[in-house]
Every structure is written in C-alpha cells, then in structure tokens.
Amino acid sequence: MYALTVTNLCKSYPNKLQALRDVSFNVVDGDFFALLGPNGAGKSTLIGILSSLLDKTSGKVSILGYDIDQDFRAAKNLMGFVPQEFNFNVFHNPEHVLYNQAGYYGISNREVKPRIEYYLKQLGLWDKRRAMIRTLSGGMRRRLMIARALIHDPKMLILDEPTAGVDIELRRLMWDFLIELNLNGTTIILTTHYLEEAEFLCRNIAILDEGKLIAHESMSSLLNKLESERYILYLQDKLAEAPSIPGYKLWKIDDSTLEVEVAKELGLSNLFKLLTQKGIKITSMRNKVSRLEELFLRLTTEAVWE
Secondary structure, three states: OEEEEEEEEEEEOOOOOEEEEEEEEEEEOOOEEEEEOOOOOOHHHHHHHHOOOOOOOEEEEEEOOEEOOOOHHHHHHOEEEEOOOOOOOOOOOHHHHHHHHHHHOOOOHHHHHHHHHHHHHHOOOHHHOOOOHHHOOHHHHHHHHHHHHHOOOOOEEEEEOOOOOOOHHHHHHHHHHHHHHHHOOOEEEEEOOOHHHHHHHOOEEEEEEOOEEEEEEEHHHHHOOOOEEEEEEEEOOOOOOOOOOOOOEEEEEEOOEEEEEEEOOOOHHHHHHHHHHOOOOEEEEEEOOOHHHHHHHHHHHHHHHO
16 A cells, blocks of 8 residues: 555646646655655655645645545545644643644544653653743754654654754654654655765655656665765875776875775775775775765756756
8 A cells, every 4th residue: 555646746836837747656655755856856845735735736646545635634634744844832832732733633632641741752852841842952843843743643754854953963863763653654754955864764765856756766776776986085094196096086185085986896895905905004984975865966967957
C-alpha cells in the first residue's frame, strides 16, 4: 500500500508561473522518504497542496488511499505536518499547545494526557511543559512542533526542514527519535537542505527542479550512479606541490592537505598504494561533500541546461 500517491500533479499561478509540472510519484507505506530540490523547485508548493494550504491546478493526490479532493477529512486525520516556520502562540506553554491540537482531532483529555507525557519526554521537553514558549530555545520549539504534529498519532508525518538552525548534537538526537518513529511504522517524508541528513535517514528519494520530477528511486540506486567522488586527504608531512598520479586528479589545498577526485572504477586503495610509493603518508581523510550532495548538484545543474 502507498502512504502517498501523486499523479500528474500540476500547479499554475495567475502570473503563468508553473510551480509543478505533471509530477507523479509514490511513497510506500512505512518508508522514510526524501523530497529534495533547490530553492524554487516546487517542494513548498507540493507540501502546501498536501496540507490543504494550496489548491492544485490539476492531477490527483491520495493519502493512504484517501483522495484529498473527495475524502480530505479522512486524509488529514492520517497525516501530521511540521512546517518550516514556527506558528504557535509564544505566550502559551507546550502542554497547552498539545492539548489544543488534540482538541482539533476530537481526542479526549484523558486519552491525550499520556500522549503528551510520552512525546514531551521523548523529545526532551518534559521539564519545560509549563514554560512559556517565548522562553524556549529554537531547538526546543522545533521539537515542540514535531510533538504537536504527532499528538493525534498520524500514520504519515511530513517534515519541512525540521533541523534548520539546530546544532549538531541536537540534530543527531532528533535523527534518533525519527528513526525510532519510522521503525514503529510511521511513514516519514522529509524535505531538507542538509543533504547528509537525507542520505543518512532516507531509503527512497524524489528530486524536483523547476517544478519537474528529475529523479525518483531508491537512495542506494541513485548514489550508485555517482561516477566519481571527491575526498580531502590530510598528510603527515608537508608537500611543495600536488603529486601527479595517472588516473587521479589531485589538487593541493595547503602544504599538508590534498583534494582528490576518484573515479568509481579506480577506488581509494590503489590511490593509497601509489601515494605510499611516493613517500606520501595519509593521516586521515573525509568526503569533500556527501555523496548525495555531489549527485544532487550534478543532477540539478544538468536539468538547468537541458
């Protein structure tokens, strides 16, 4: 069964801007799915249609089998949405926000009380349950938005830039929570500009560019299309210039750091062997960018010039 089915979706504005152009894809129930694209690609428009903030021009959308035109109330009850911008009253406290949200879905106070305790504890907000939201940090507010979206136990959760502005440690804690949530059966659709986040969390991916779908496949199969990767090599000793090694492109960043482009068919082990033969010892290395970021840049650049 599909958690989300998008079929020939189009959205045009009166100024003739086509924000979505015949977009079709499916999200399998229980998936952790990345919806990516550069600014202006159509992601926000698509999410706006799913959350009823925007009307589509044409096409069909169904959520767990419910068409949003014919059964939007049923579809909405199965979906939780975490927007990019904070949108709650900063003079309320987290408990008040969650009780109010539960009321919109007809959940009784007796039923919602253990849910509030569970999500606030899971997201590290229990001690702040009666603090005014204006006193909470940005990271705490992000987590409260996730708790609010989950309070009615939706089957599908849409996250629009959930870790924007969040420090690295908190981001990892949020990743752990989302992974556990997904393992327990919640379908998660993630939009993010942190591409390492999508690569780490998501099993399948769709990429939009200028309103068109330019990729839709598993994360692993997409990454396998990357023909080369770039690495940063940190050296034990200083070098006057980058060495010349047939088949590899190397650049000197500074006296003890190299950048190298490695074709998939050549690999790193052969490079290390050749560097050792030249007396160059590597102390550590890292990817210059995540594999998904490298591929994303190539795909969207190619789409621009098509």
